[in-house]
Amino acid sequence: MSNPMGTNGAGDIILRIKDLHTYFYTDIGVAKALNGVSFDIPARKVMGVVGESGCGKSVTALSCMRLVQRPGKIVKGEILLYSRKRGGASGKVVEEIDLTSLDPMGSEIRQIRGAELAMIFQEPMTSLNPSYTIGEQISEAIVLHQKVDQGEAEKRTINILDQVGMANPRAIFKRYPHELSGGMRQRAMIAMGLSCNPSLLFADEPTTALDVTTEAQILDLMRDLQAELGMTIVFITHNLGVVAQMCDYVAVMYLGRVVEQAEVKPIFYTPKHPYTQALLNSIPHAGSGVHTRLQPIKGIVPDPYANIRGCPFHPRCAAYMPGKCDVHVPAITRVAEGHTVRCFLYSDEVEE
Amino acid sequence: MTDQAVTNSKDDILLEVKGLKKYFPVRGGMIRKGRGVVKAVDGLDFFVRSGETLGLVGESGCGKTTAGRTIVRLMDPTAGEIRFNDPKQGWVNLENLDRKQMKPIRQNMQIIFQDPFSSLDPRMTVERIVGEPLLLNKIASGQELQDRVAELLKVVGMRPEYMSRYPHAFSGGQRQRIGIARALAMNPKLVVCDEPVSALDVSIQAQVLNLLEDLQQDFHLTYIFIAHDLSVVEHISTRVAVMYVGRLVEVASTKDLYYSPQHPYSEALMAAVPKPDPGKRERPIKLPGEVASPINPPSGCYFHPRCRYAKDICAREVPPLREVFPEHWSACHFAGELKLRGIVGKSD
Numbered sequence A: 001m002s003n004p005m006g007t008n009g010a011g012d013i014i015l016r017i018k019d020l021h022t023y024f025y026t027d028i029g030v031a032k033a034l035n036g037v038s039f040d041i042p043a044r045k046v047m048g049v050v051g052e053s054g055c056g057k058s059v060t061a062l063s064c065m066r067l068v069q070r071p072g073k074i075v076k077g078e079i080l081l082y083s084r085k086r087g088g089a090s091g092k093v094v095e096e097i098d099l100t101s102l103d104p105m106g107s108e109i110r111q112i113r114g115a116e117l118a119m120i121f122q123e124p125m126t127s128l129n130p131s132y133t134i135g136e137q138i139s140e141a142i143v144l145h146q147k148v149d150q151g152e153a154e155k156r157t158i159n160i161l162d163q164v165g166m167a168n169p170r171a172i173f174k175r176y177p178h179e180l181s182g183g184m185r186q187r188a189m190i191a192m193g194l195s196c197n198p199s200l201l202f203a204d205e206p207t208t209a210l211d212v213t214t215e216a217q218i219l220d221l222m223r224d225l226q227a228e229l230g231m232t233i234v235f236i237t238h239n240l241g242v243v244a245q246m247c248d249y250v251a252v253m254y255l256g257r258v259v260e261q262a263e264v265k266p267i268f269y270t271p272k273h274p275y276t277q278a279l280l281n282s283i284p285h286a287g288s289g290v291h292t293r294l295q296p297i298k299g300i301v302p303d304p305y306a307n308i309r310g311c312p313f314h315p316r317c318a319a320y321m322p323g324k325c326d327v328h329v330p331a332i333t334r335v336a337e338g339h340t341v342r343c344f345l346y347s348d349e350v351e352e
Numbered sequence B: 001m002t003d004q005a006v007t008n009s010k011d012d013i014l015l016e017v018k019g020l021k022k023y024f025p026v027r028g029g030m031i032r033k034g035r036g037v038v039k040a041v042d043g044l045d046f047f048v049r050s051g052e053t054l055g056l057v058g059e060s061g062c063g064k065t066t067a068g069r070t071i072v073r074l075m076d077p078t079a080g081e082i083r084f085n086d087p088k089q090g091w092v093n094l095e096n097l098d099r100k101q102m103k104p105i106r107q108n109m110q111i112i113f114q115d116p117f118s119s120l121d122p123r124m125t126v127e128r129i130v131g132e133p134l135l136l137n138k139i140a141s142g143q144e145l146q147d148r149v150a151e152l153l154k155v156v157g158m159r160p161e162y163m164s165r166y167p168h169a170f171s172g173g174q175r176q177r178i179g180i181a182r183a184l185a186m187n188p189k190l191v192v193c194d195e196p197v198s199a200l201d202v203s204i205q206a207q208v209l210n211l212l213e214d215l216q217q218d219f220h221l222t223y224i225f226i227a228h229d230l231s232v233v234e235h236i237s238t239r240v241a242v243m244y245v246g247r248l249v250e251v252a253s254t255k256d257l258y259y260s261p262q263h264p265y266s267e268a269l270m271a272a273v274p275k276p277d278p279g280k281r282e283r284p285i286k287l288p289g290e291v292a293s294p295i296n297p298p299s300g301c302y303f304h305p306r307c308r309y310a311k312d313i314c315a316r317e318v319p320p321l322r323e324v325f326p327e328h329w330s331a332c333h334f335a336g337e338l339k340l341r342g343i344v345g346k347s348d
Helices: A057-065 A107-115 A134-146 A150-163 A169-173 A182-194 A212-229 A240-246 A264-269 A274-282 B064-071 B099-106 B126-136 B142-155 B160-164 B172-184 B202-219 B230-236 B254-259 B264-272 B312-316
Strands: A013-026 A029-042 A046-050 A072-083 A095-098 A117-120 A200-204 A232-237 A249-254 A257-263 A333-336 A339-341 B013-028 B033-049 B053-057 B079-086 B090-093 B109-112 B190-194 B222-227 B239-244 B247-253 B322-325 B328-330
Touching: A013 A057, A029 A057, A029 A072, A029 A232, A029 A249, A029 A257, A046 A057, A046 A240, A057 A072, A057 A117, A057 A200, A057 A232, A107 A117, A107 A134, A117 A182, A134 A150, A134 A169, A134 A182, A150 A169, A150 A182, A182 A200, A182 A212, A212 A232, A212 A240, A212 B264, A232 A240, A240 A264, A249 A264, A249 A274, A257 A264, A257 A274, A274 B202, B013 B064, B013 B222, B033 B064, B033 B222, B033 B247, B053 B064, B053 B230, B064 B109, B064 B190, B064 B222, B079 B099, B099 B109, B109 B172, B126 B142, B126 B160, B126 B172, B142 B160, B142 B172, B172 B202, B202 B222, B202 B230, B222 B230, B230 B254, B239 B254, B239 B264, B247 B254, B247 B264
Parallel strands: A046 A232, A046 A249, A117 A200, A200 A232, B053 B222, B053 B239, B109 B190, B190 B222
Antiparallel strands: A013 A029, A013 A072, A072 A095, A249 A257, A257 A339, A333 A339, B013 B033, B013 B079, B079 B090, B239 B247, B247 B328, B322 B328
């Protein structure tokens, strides 16, 4: 498989996911949440992962964080982290670590998690501990990872709270999560994610629960912080508007696979995969000024236990070719510089 | 969105709401004594024309759902008038009717709920869910009832064979279709749609939105479409009303509201819509502070502490909702004078 980002070696890649399979072994069967996910995450960029419920976008992030819980299991594949932090004082030496080889409860992943990889979630109320103050929760992570004393951790925490746009960081430090509004809680979550200056932040639908004006402000904040800190963000969302506003690169997922990947403009202006095209035709385009009838995608998103032969999108696809799409899984094909797609419209190549 | 639907005549009005208020008492503490009120809906004035879709938008807690439920009398209003042009009885004031008096009018006013998982009784078959209104109003029974339910299911794009199944057997989109079939059973005039697509996947949203548009054409339905997704509202609405902390701040045709808003809050909303076009990236308008509390709202214009155009008068006087341009109402002291940006407008 060629390098989908069109980059040479691991120079500007921070994470490379190769043929990742994560399954959930439940009483009613095996849910193949990830069924061969491969993509590269370019460093210091915002990578959008977009798809509908059950496509595996959250499980991808959880797998990278090694936070997949039983009955879930990574059964195959590699997650290669190109760590700069641990590679000597100059930061030039890059160390390759396969995260799948680490013990999910071991000390090595615990050092990486929080310090190099961080994650923020959709619902801040369920991810913050209700019985500790915001300040205690953030400074705990700093003490743990940065080997500083309580006083220094407190100072840094107040600094970060200020950075994420809290009007009165000293007062917020002493507040409990329930005392904050939804937007403020999400800011506190982001502050916690940033507390140890991670190189890669997974943001799982961080604005979905927020009102539109608050959402716009949180997105703006994340953009600013990303540029300022030179951080990489993997932005998981179902909202194509948010993707267009936020991301530099996009991976479109459907039923446990990445079906298309490119820079943000080709995804919106010259989408190749029938699923990407269909998604874009099914949403109202705010501000387009014309009323066009929406073109829904027929059928429903299949449940994860469904064992669909061939391309998983073929039962809903407008370009379905019998005898081909329902038999084989299309391989990843390069259609343009940095633009890959899994579809028989562009290549006959079959995944073994 | 069609301009032709906006006519200036007052004859085709189906529903008129005047000074509608709904307050909830706040209780707390060990001794349960009243500690003020939540002014969820605090004086709404608007009308809905027959055959149109009036979008009702605003952020969480602004009172849009309470307004919808009060209009169909699922809740009792605290004050104000709800006037409905019933096809049989003519103009009726609904605010003081009791259950019995409401019953014949309810046939013409239905509601579709947001969550297709909690709005259908899990112990009822689809046949009972959709057929219940027909049975209760003694319109059909036995074979006739079954035929009618089968027909309704076909209308919403479902197979009639499914009528003996229970809700758990269906996906979110199909459940929402069942909810729509139930609302249509009585052949209503007005349907209040409360966030009907926000719980659905993107690809399924389009199916339900198209269905609602088709049904409106076929049965000459009038919708009050309550939603927070401004892209969806732009797509489906003839006119749009914007709420902020229990009050209306702007009412206009969809085009006027989206492209030349006359209230600073609407302007901020339009700038915040995430446009699905990477070539149209915009910085949001900074709104300092938080949404005002409906328990203890600020003086004057509720939006003034967050408004970048606010002057002294805004903190003193409540701006009335006034017709700034024909068919374009705004509750801003400076409406018509401010140059506000619409949804695609870049700063000049």
